[in-house]
Amino acid sequence: MRLLVMLATLLLASAAHAADPEAGRTLAREACAFCHVVEDGGSGSDAVPSFPAIAREAGDNIEALRSFTVEPHPQMPQFADLSETQVDNLIAYMRSLTE
Incomplete structure (x- = not known):
C-alpha cells in the first residue's frame, strides 16, 4: 500500500511539473536572445x-x-539562478524546435 501511495505521489508531482515550451520560449527571448538566435x-x-x-x-x-x-x-553569463522548472521549460522549447 505504501508503494502505491509513493507512486501516486510521484506521478502527481510529475504531472504538476510538466515542462512548458512556451514559457521556455519567453525565457529564451528575455535571457538568451541578446547573443543567440532563439527562433526564426x-x-x-x-x-x-x-x-x-x-x-x-x-x-x-x-x-x-x-x-x-x-x-x-x-x-556565456552564468544562469545558476534558473529554477529547475525554468531549465525544463527551456529544454522543452529547444526540443520543440526539432519536431
Missing part, C-alpha cells in the same frame, strides 16, 4: 549557435541540453 526571424549573433542548431545537435539527448543550459561556457 529573431535577432542574435552569428558568432554563437542558434537555438535550432543547438537543438538539432543535441537531438534526443536531454542531458546534453541540460548541460548546455546549466553549465555554460565562460563567455
Whole structure:
C-alpha cells in the first residue's frame, strides 16, 4: 500500500511539473536572445549557435541540453539562478524546435 501511495505521489508531482515550451520560449527571448538566435526571424549573433542548431545537435539527448543550459561556457553569463522548472521549460522549447 505504501508503494502505491509513493507512486501516486510521484506521478502527481510529475504531472504538476510538466515542462512548458512556451514559457521556455519567453525565457529564451528575455535571457538568451541578446547573443543567440532563439527562433526564426529573431535577432542574435552569428558568432554563437542558434537555438535550432543547438537543438538539432543535441537531438534526443536531454542531458546534453541540460548541460548546455546549466553549465555554460565562460563567455556565456552564468544562469545558476534558473529554477529547475525554468531549465525544463527551456529544454522543452529547444526540443520543440526539432519536431
